[in-house]
Amino acid sequence: MRQYIVKRLALAxxxxxxxxxIVFFMVRIIPGGVVDQILGENQGTPEDRARxxxxxxLDKPNYEQYFTWIGGVVTLDFGKSLRGGAPVSHRLKNALxxxxxxxxxxxxxxxxxxxxxxxxxxxxxxxxxDYVCRSIxxxxxxxxxxxxxxxxxxYASVWFTKATPLPTAYQQIWENPYENxxxxxxxxGYFVPVGPAVLLGVSLSGTVMxxxxxxxxxxxRQDYVRTAWAKGLTERRVxxxxxxxxxxxPVVTVIGLQVPILVGGSVVVETIFNVPGIGRWFFEAISxxxxxxxxxxxxxxxxxxxxxxxxxxxxxxxxDPRIRYS
Amino acid sequence: MSExxxxxxxxxxxxxxxxxxxxxxxxxxxxxxxxxxxxSSGGGDKxxxxxxxxxxxxxxxxxxxxxxHYTIPLVTGKDPHPASLFIPHAFGSLxxxxxMRFKTxxxxxxxxxxxxxxxxxxxxxxxxDPLTYIFTLRSDAKFHDVPxxxxxxxxxxxxxxxxxxxxxxxPNKGNFTxxxxxxxxxxxxxxxxxxxxxxFSLFLNRVASYQxxxxxxxELVDAxxxxxxxxxxxxFIFESFEAGKGGKxxxxxxxxxxxxxxxxxxxxxxxxxxxxxDPNQVLSQFAAGQLDSIFVDPKLVASLKSQSPNAVIxxxxxxxxxxxxxEPATFTSQKxxxxxxxxxxxxxxxxxxxxxLNLASPDxxxxxxxxxxxxxxxxxxxxxxGKEIGDAGKHYQYDVAEAKKLFKAxxxxxxxxxxxxxxxxxxxxxxxxxxxxxALPAMLKQAGVTVKDVPEEYFSVYGPKTxxxxxxxxxxxxxxxxxxxxxxxxxxxxxRNAGGGRNHSSVNDTTLNERIKKMLALxxxxxxxxxxxxxxxxxxxxxxxxxxxxxxxxxxRQPKLKGVVNTQGPTTYALGTExxxxxxxxx
Numbered sequence: 001m002r003q004y005i006v007k008r009l010a011l012a013x014x015x016x017x018x019x020x021x022i023v024f025f026m027v028r029i030i031p032g033g034v035v036d037q038i039l040g041e042n043q044g045t046p047e048d049r050a051r052x053x054x055x056x057x058l059d060k061p062n063y064e065q066y067f068t069w070i071g072g073v074v075t076l077d078f079g080k081s082l083r084g085g086a087p088v089s090h091r092l093k094n095a096l097x098x099x100x101x102x103x104x105x106x107x108x109x110x111x112x113x114x115x116x117x118x119x120x121x122x123x124x125x126x127x128x129x130d131y132v133c134r135s136i137x138x139x140x141x142x143x144x145x146x147x148x149x150x151x152x153x154x155y156a157s158v159w160f161t162k163a164t165p166l167p168t169a170y171q172q173i174w175e176n177p178y179e180n181x182x183x184x185x186x187x188x189g190y191f192v193p194v195g196p197a198v199l200l201g202v203s204l205s206g207t208v209m210x211x212x213x214x215x216x217x218x219x220x221r222q223d224y225v226r227t228a229w230a231k232g233l234t235e236r237r238v239x240x241x242x243x244x245x246x247x248x249x250p251v252v253t254v255i256g257l258q259v260p261i262l263v264g265g266s267v268v269v270e271t272i273f274n275v276p277g278i279g280r281w282f283f284e285a286i287s288x289x290x291x292x293x294x295x296x297x298x299x300x301x302x303x304x305x306x307x308x309x310x311x312x313x314x315x316x317x318x319x320d321p322r323i324r325y326s
Numbered sequence: 327m328s329e330x331x332x333x334x335x336x337x338x339x340x341x342x343x344x345x346x347x348x349x350x351x352x353x354x355x356x357x358x359x360x361x362x363x364x365x366s367s368g369g370g371d372k373x374x375x376x377x378x379x380x381x382x383x384x385x386x387x388x389x390x391x392x393x394x395h396y397t398i399p400l401v402t403g404k405d406p407h408p409a410s411l412f413i414p415h416a417f418g419s420l421x422x423x424x425x426m427r428f429k430t431x432x433x434x435x436x437x438x439x440x441x442x443x444x445x446x447x448x449x450x451x452x453x454x455d456p457l458t459y460i461f462t463l464r465s466d467a468k469f470h471d472v473p474x475x476x477x478x479x480x481x482x483x484x485x486x487x488x489x490x491x492x493x494x495x496x497p498n499k500g501n502f503t504x505x506x507x508x509x510x511x512x513x514x515x516x517x518x519x520x521x522x523x524x525x526f527s528l529f530l531n532r533v534a535s536y537q538x539x540x541x542x543x544x545e546l547v548d549a550x551x552x553x554x555x556x557x558x559x560x561x562f563i564f565e566s567f568e569a570g571k572g573g574k575x576x577x578x579x580x581x582x583x584x585x586x587x588x589x590x591x592x593x594x595x596x597x598x599x600x601x602x603x604d605p606n607q608v609l610s611q612f613a614a615g616q617l618d619s620i621f622v623d624p625k626l627v628a629s630l631k632s633q634s635p636n637a638v639i640x641x642x643x644x645x646x647x648x649x650x651x652x653e654p655a656t657f658t659s660q661k662x663x664x665x666x667x668x669x670x671x672x673x674x675x676x677x678x679x680x681x682x683l684n685l686a687s688p689d690x691x692x693x694x695x696x697x698x699x700x701x702x703x704x705x706x707x708x709x710x711x712g713k714e715i716g717d718a719g720k721h722y723q724y725d726v727a728e729a730k731k732l733f734k735a736x737x738x739x740x741x742x743x744x745x746x747x748x749x750x751x752x753x754x755x756x757x758x759x760x761x762x763x764x765a766l767p768a769m770l771k772q773a774g775v776t777v778k779d780v781p782e783e784y785f786s787v788y789g790p791k792t793x794x795x796x797x798x799x800x801x802x803x804x805x806x807x808x809x810x811x812x813x814x815x816x817x818x819x820x821x822r823n824a825g826g827g828r829n830h831s832s833v834n835d836t837t838l839n840e841r842i843k844k845m846l847a848l849x850x851x852x853x854x855x856x857x858x859x860x861x862x863x864x865x866x867x868x869x870x871x872x873x874x875x876x877x878x879x880x881x882x883r884q885p886k887l888k889g890v891v892n893t894q895g896p897t898t899y900a901l902g903t904e905x906x907x908x909x910x911x912x913x
Contacts, residue, residue, distance in 0.1 A: 032786025040410025040789070044497045051495070052408075084403050084569075085553045091569045153610045158633055163614035164607070166395075166600050167571045271603050276570030280603065284400050289785065 001317060008313070012306045019302040020073070020295070024066050027291045034058070034082045034289035056082050069295065079292035088296045091281065094172065096300065099270070099277035101173055102197055103262040105184055106269075107255070109201025110208055115244075115251075117205075118212025122220060123239060133209070140206035145199055145265060149272035152194045162188045164195075167274040187273065196273035200265055204258055211254055215247035222246075249316065256312030263301050385432075385888040385912075388585070392911035393596035394887075395618050396901070397611070399603040404567070405552040406540045407488075410497040412807070412899045415537050420575050420597060420902040421470065422558035423447050423541050425461050425485060425518075426534035427903050428809065430891035440703035440896045441809050443530035446583075446903065447480055447541060447559065456525035456849065457507075459533075461485075462517050466582045470563045474545035477580065480559050482511035482518040487544045501538055501813060504825040505529065525847040527854060531810030536900040560902050561592045572600040585908065593889065593910040609633065612882060619883040619890075623757040624687040627880050638883050640890075643691050643701035643876040645897035646756055647805040647814070650766075650872040654795045654832035657870075663738045664800065670869035671721050672732035673800075676773035678724040682765055682875045686758035691877035693722055695862045696869075697805070697814035699876040701895060706811055706855060708862040710873075718866035729773040741775045744799035746792045751784035752804055758877055763802050766874075795822070795832050802874075803830060807897050811858065815842045818871070833870045886912045 035052050044052075053059040057068070069079055078088040114137075121133035156162050164187040173180040182189070184197040219225060220243055228238045266279035278297050285293035398416070403409055406418035427446040429439050445451070448461040463480060471477035489509045493499050507521045522529065533539060546557050556564045561581045567573035575597040583591045600617070602608050609626060611617045613633040622630050622639070630637065650673060655661035663669045683690040692700040695715075698707045708715050710722035733739055747763045767777035780799070782788035792801050805828060808814050819833055819842060820826035838861070845857040865871075883890060889908040898904040 030786065032783060032790065036790045037785050038408065038410070039497050048495075048497060084401075086569065094568070095570060150604075150606050153604075153606050157610035157613040161614055163610040163616055166611065166616055167602070168568075168598065168600055170571065272607065274602055274604075274607060276568075281570055284603075288400070288402055 001314075005310075005314065008310050012310060015306055016299065016302055020070055020299055021066070023295050023298040023302075024069065025062065027286075027289070027294045028062065030289065032289065034291060037289050038083075069292070073296075073299065078296040081290050081293055083288050083290045088292050091293075092278070092296060092300075095276060095278045095281050097172060098170070098275060099263070099266050099279055100304075101180075102184060102200065102266055102269070102275060102277055103259070105197035106200030106204060106262060106265075107258065109198055110204035110258075111255070113201065114205040114208035115212055118209040119216055119239065119244060119247075121209075121213045122216030123235075125217060133213070137206045137209040137213075140202055140209070142206075143203075145203040146268045146272065148203070149196075149199050149269060152199070153272060156188050156194070160188060164188070164273050167276045170274075170276055184275070196269045196275050199273075200262065200269050203265060204261065208251060208254060208258075212247065212251055215250055216243060219243045219247045252312055252315055256309050259308040260301070260305050263304065388589070388593045388889055388908070388910040389913065390593045390910070391595050392593075393598050394594050394906055394909060395598050395600060395616060397600045397602045397608055397617055397620065400601055401567070401569075401573075401599075403553060404556055405542075406537070407492050407542065407552070408495045408497070412537070415540075415899040416901045417573075417599075418540050418556055418558070419536060419560065419900040419905075420562040421556035421560040421564050423467070423480075423560050423903075424534060424536075424539060424900075425541070426451075426530055427900060428534050428536075428898065430904050430908070432889055432891055432908060434894045435892045435896075437704040440705065441531055441534075443534040446534075447485075451530070456527075456847070457522045459520045459522070459529060460517055461520075463515075464582055465516075467559050468580050468582070469543050469559050470557050470578060471580065472557055472563060474549055474551075475543045475557055480541065481515035483515060484541055484543060485509070485518040486511045487547075488541045489539060491542065491547060492539055496538070498538055500825055500827055501532060501535065504816070505532070524843075525849075526812065527846060527849050528810045528812040532812070535809045535813075536898055536904070537806075537809075561907055562597050562902060570601060572598060574598050583903075583907070592907050594906060597906065612637070612884075615884065618887050619881060622880040622882050624877065624880060625757065627688055630882055634882065636885050638885050638887075640881045640883070640893045641689050641878045642894040643699065644879045645699065645701040645807050645895065646876075647694055647697060647699045647702075648756070648759070648762065648874045648876075649694075649696065649803055649805070650800050650874065651803050651830045652800045652870075653798045654830075655798075657832050657834050663736065663741055663743075666736040666738075667868055668732040668736040669738060669741070670872060671867075672729040672736070672773065673770065673775070674721050674869055674872045675723065675725050675729040675732065676770050676775065677766065677872070677874065678769055679722065679875050680724070681769075682762060683877055685761050685765060686875060687877035687879065689878040691875060694873040694876045696865045696871050696873045697818050698811065698858070698862065699873070701876050701897065702808075702811075702814075703896060706858055708859045708866075710866065714859060715863060715866065718863040721866050721869060726772045733774060739774060742778070743775065744778045744780045744797075746780045746782055746788065746797050746799065746801035748784045748788040748802075749781035751788075756804055757879070758875075759802075759804065762874060766802065793830060795830055801830070807899070809896075809898075811854075812846050815846065815861075831870060835868070835870070838864065838868075888912055 034056065035049055035058065038052055039048060050059070057065065072079055076089065078092065080087055117133045117136065121130045124130050153164060165183050169179070170183050171179045183195065185193055185195040187195045225238060225243055228242050263279065266277055267283050269275065270277045270280035271283065278300070281293065282297045285297065398413060401413055401417060402411055403414040404417050406414045406422065409415060423446050425446060425448045426443040429435065429442040429444045431439070447463055447467050449464040450462040452460040454460070463482060467480040468477055469475035469480060486509050489502070493503050505522055505524070505526045507523045510519050512518070520529070541558065542552060543557060546552055561578055561583070562575035563578050565574040565576055577592055577595050579590070581591060585591055602611065605623065608617065608620055609630060612620050612630070627639065631639070652664040652670065653661070656664040679693050693710045694700065695708045695710055700707045710719050712719070733741065745767065748759070752759045767779065770777055782792055791797060793803065805814070805818070808817070816825045817828035818826070819829060819835065820839055821834065822829050822832065841857070841861060845854060845861065848854045848857065887909060889910045891908055892904065
């Protein structure tokens with residue numbers, strides 16, 4: 001297992017280098033660079049353009065810019081924003097934990113919804129419970145999160161004359177956990193869970209719910225489960241002690257694959273609910289051609305995806321004793 | 327962490343039985359249930375429904391205090407000198423000053439007074455000859471009492487330093503460098519002298535422009551902190567800014583402007599800028615009373631009125647010029663079909679401006695001339711539907727049959743051309759832009775013009791190429807919010823290498839340019855206006871650009887907000903002085 005982890009870490013490092021190269025060069029080939037944006041409609045003189053390129057370090061060859069940047073990344077210096085000159089790490093230190101927390105909460109909420117509901121649907125197959133649960137999962141899959149989020153905001157302002165907290169009201173969890181969780185889960189108070197983390201969780205739960213149901217149905221038909229029933233075990237013991245654990249293996253895979261979807265979904269949710277995370281920042285950075293910010297966020301997202309997939313693979317060995325890595 | 331942080335309160339609070347049960351519920355969340363923690367959200371002013379009533383002429387005695395809450399989607403920079411977008415100028419206007427600024431009045435400003443320059447840092451101006459402007463600085467103008475200026479006086483050298491910096495790094499520098507020969511400071515530091523290259527009667531407007539010569543202290547420049555904070559002599563002192571969230575300013579207690587009764591300005595205790603990218607969020611926050619003033623898309627006015635029935639809505643055409651412009655080869659190499667003015671006139675006749683106004687805004691609007699729109703000032707605008715324009719007004723009247731006749735007379739009965747337009751940026755900056763670009767091809771089709779849509783991303787294609795004159799066919803464009811007539815005339819008609827930074831079509835009419843130059847040298851306002859009208863008539867015949875519409879646009883504000891200036895316009899970027907300087911909150 002140790003050997004396997006070391007090999008995977010080495011592969012992960014190579015993957016990340018590849019991602020850094022792709023991201024670095026891709027943002028630079030987007031037409032309409034940062035200098036065009038800064039000059040705006042006036043376009044300026046060639047001297048203006050040269051001065052701005054020099055000030056931003058864009059006058060150097062691309063490969064030199066890349067090595068300067070990647071050298072900084074190794075020491076956790078992600079460079080300076082091309083729009084304003086502030087170090088990218090300054091904003092990252094607040095925005096990254098915000099999105100990580102939002103994503104984690106969203107994932108937990110999606111599992112809290114999906115696993116019990118999927119299990120119930122499978123155990124009570126073809127009953128009214130099954131139909132209700134499947135309808136719920138289809139509903140969650142079909143309704144786009146951006147629409148649902150907008151509806152929440154609009155109707156809350158009409159019915160309750162309430163708005164979600166302003167982004168200036170957001171506090172990190174280590175500063176004020178109560179206000180933080182309230183912002184992400186219950187922005188309107190009144191015990192109404194319609195916050196950004198809930199929206200994210202709901203939008204992800206549909207897939208997991210349906211997969212859980214399918215896996216549970218397959219496992220419940222296995223001989224060892226039939227044997228457990230025959231032995232006279234209680235339903236709770238059969239389901240929770242035998243079936244669920246085996247049904248979860250493919251579900252764990254899907255959870256790992258949800259990480260990039262979580263980050264992507266956070267762009268929409270953060271924009272709609274004023275959450276000052278990296279999703280919203282990523283969209284801004286692309287719009288304003290802030291290359292260093294785009295590079296940093298893309299690279300960190302890649303790290304998150306690679307790490308989560310590695311964790312998922314390692315967890316298989318614990319979930320299924322038959323799986324051994326060499 | 328502060329002394330009253332969450333953690334301090336948490337450790338000091340007694341845990342009651344109710345609280346313990348709540349916490350247990352959190353810890354022991356059952357499957358499928360979401361733990362409940364909260365109590366009701368904070369009450370107070372933010373949840374109050376706006377009070378009834380519209381703003382009246384007599385609003386009572388201003389009450390000091392309160393924080394103004396405002397929103398924009400994002401901040402692209404804090405230093406106005408190198409900026410072309412409006413955001414850094416609006417941001418900077420809270421803390422920076424200019425030598426002159428524009429006149430404001432609580433309520434509606436008379437058309438003739440629009441963009442009238444009044445003193446700001448300057449207390450006096452002498453104009454001994456048409457080429458010389460001597461500004462004497464206010465003796466009580468001081469920079470903010472924070473590092474690095476620490477409350478020192480504003481001196482003439484500050485103006486010179488700011489001018490030199492602006493002239494070296496601003497994309498707009500042509501607005502000054504084309505007309506200014508030199509800027510010098512007196513030895514006693516009280517006066518600054520501008521020498522012009524040639525007479526320019528609108529120079530004071532140029533000085534007051536809200537996108538040009540902001541006075542930034544050299545200490546801030548030398549410390550390379552101009553993108554970190556704004557320290558100037560303006561009405562608000564910068565406190566903090568957090569990317570993704572917003573910024574805070576507090577009142578400058580040493581600000582030099584006073585109201586008519588001698589009371590200190592600003593009345594507001596603070597200003598908070600909140601970054602909200604989603605337009606639905608903006609409406610929702612306004613309805614909840616968390617924002618004090620917002621722009622409203624004309625399509626959402628009805629929705630806003632239903633959500634916020636007590637909001638005060640100001641409606642007026644904005645100072646935004648929209649128009650069709652033609653490929654430069656039209657004028658540089660006489661390329662057909664647009665080289666023939668009958669074709670250009672035909673395009674104008676094929677546009678149903680009243681129909682477009684119906685689509686664009688519930689309160690419709692007016693027809694702009696070129697290059698002056700009523701949103702700039704009705705005093706300087708020659709109404710295409712008025713009597714004064716005379717026969718030239720016919721070129722604006724919707725008449726498809728006449729358009730076809732004109733095309734036939736020019737030898738082109740059918741025209742197939744691409745129409746270039748911005749697929750983003752403009753669609754956000756101007757809510758009706760998308761309406762125009764969808765409706766125009768259908769209108770032109772009736773006159774035999776088949777349009778091929780060419781959508782272009784603004785920053786990569788439309789801005790650097792099409793707007794800069796590298797395109798074929800024609801394009802739908804917007805023009806910057808200039809604050810003096812001269813900027814429109816020179817930028818849009820002079821050669822590109824001689825001040826014509828916005829000559830999108832590469833119009834090359836030397837007779838016109840001579841007349842513009844002479845007009846801008848006129849010192850008499852009435853003569854300037856009269857010649858401006860004659861030139862607008864001339865351009866109505868030539869149709870180098872085809873002006874489209876100037877619809878009514880909307881801002882909404884909370885009824886408790888008083889002292890609002892220039893409620894019917896004109897547009898300004900100078901939020902600090904021409905926006906909120908005299909605002910106050912009713913109890």
